[in-house]
Amino acid sequence: MSELSYLEKLLGGAEVEWVPLGNICEFKNGFAFKSSLFKNSGLPIVRITNIDGLNVNLDDVKYFSQSDYKDNLSSFKVSFGDILIAMSGATTGKVGFYCENVDSYLNQRVGKFIPKVDILTNKYLYHFLLLSTESIYILAGGGAQPNLSSNALMAKLLIPIPCPNNPEKSLAIQSEIVRILDKFTSLTAELTAELTARKKQYNYYRDQLLSFEEGVVPHVPMGQEGVGEFIRGGSLQKKDFTEIGVGCIHYGQIYTYYGTYTNQTKVFVSEELASKCRKAQQGNLVIATTSENDEDVCKAVAWLGKEDIAVSSDACIYKHRMNPKYVSYFFQTEQFQQQKKKYITGAKVRRVNADSLAKILIPNPSLAEQSRIVAILDKFDTLTDSISEGLPREIELRQKQYEYYRDLLFSFPKPETVHNTH
Template identity: 40%
Template structure:
């Protein structure tokens, strides 16, 4: 029997009380910061953060010399990322996009944090005007309140899961920085580099492309590619082999939220929003793919409303290409980093996802209590 089982058997064998949130907490809505308490820059006097939504790296809206919340609390995002829950153990000043829970009774705030995380996607906020979570929407939420030792043991167990996920996430961030460092270094310092253009090392197959409107496509299992990847699956194909697709148009050429160059293999259909290049060697194709995804293409892009990388400008891009053995060496090194940083089946992202699912599974089990009948 685990320590938690022993505590439950001893302290709450017949279930636990469920109380409305406003029984256990003062629920405080964020407000405007008076001008005299506000500073855009951090100083010795103005060093208390002003927080908006619940996500740490997007929540700083300036600094104040007067904290509205001074004791540990739970914050819930009221707009934007509605429901996002954070645990705060430092003074801060919340503004209008934030709700704050400060305890009225003795309890484990970390226990409450995990409970509120478990329901952060369940708020029924009307989608009219500017959707906003308000105090009346949450004050009657029922929270199970087992005895304090039980709360603390549950918090300890769940904290272990979140700390491991945080460690893995920090490692992933470090690996990505390392990846970028080595990528830039290898592309600039490789032996025997010659500046070449794509039309001298690859065959452009754009003339075979054929766009088909969604209503005219026959459903099948052949990938139908556009500027940023697969957009559909169709019955027929126009290419069969190994190719590098490069975005020809679209906002992603500027935003770069997904790679603008991506390798594809096998039978495929491509519309006229992606260039299609064929290379003689895998190493060259992969090298060019990595290089194009690492550089700023703005000088080669035309059009403001509809960004476009036409074939002429694509061919003007200079590729610092070493000899084939050096290309292969660089690709081998960067492929290992890429797998570690981005592979959702074997790399760090896969492990982080597995730990998160494990945390959510145990969170649901540990926070489910039979309600004690009065």
């Protein structure tokens, strides 16, 4: 039996009505907590940054004390099972399911849906909203600073309700759709949790493997003569990119596209321009020397391709005599991160210059030991970061499978016009 005929069988010829969300659901906007009163402990606040498009993420949470406010904030409480949405900024329309057992409180720019339980199940609404993030973003006006109105959202977003005149049957159909889709989201959640655990394990072993006693293994300045040399990148811009030509790494792509190492570039530049650029050779590192945050500045990728490639400004090239992957892994260690901190300058844009990088100490064991360490870390890197072999690939496949069935199970016939009877 095809998936479509399964949906038809599930409906059993029943009517489906598309209704404005506001007809069958209430909405609560967040409270304007003062950032100056945020605490490091107390009652947790769910902010716009905690909405990640699947679940509510409380990795970076702020707190408040009720004694700082005269208002009774109980109506802004968030409990297990609540569905939240980002109301402005780049994440506008992103939905999160709150699956914590500790209550939190809604910050401004975050909203909460409260379905009328006699006609709409909570999880049915959740899956539908995940399907509708693009439509919601359009309602917000899109653009650089979208801002979603709760009134517009509840009046204009239409949701399909099967068997609207038979609530018991409607809820049963909604529950069956939820049962199917929850299987996929739970599997994705399990894989994501495993990936998080493996990454922590990977980070621990990487730091351990690259930690040596100074008396046993020499720790040398990276710019020391005979060890390595930092060379600033050239002046090429995104507008210079071409589809063919000489390979090129732009500093911004080091954050968004490249991993620890690569033998292919994402973009190219003309041979004429490349002849004027500074180039990285096989085995060199390409390092982003500017970023908007301290964590990302100095992210590095080892170039393993045979051809020389052009390197943009705001990046530098590290020429050295070590194993290139070993050096790139070193740039990810806590040992490196702690050393670079004292060299970071700038306010809005954070920078570390090539002269400062040259002063950072790197443990320099034998090439044989470097290769042994790289062989171990490569296995972890494949598992945690490879989009073709590792867990990220498996998660991507499960997510696509979920989206396929979600789109199918919500493919109810839709009338051209629907009148708001609210």
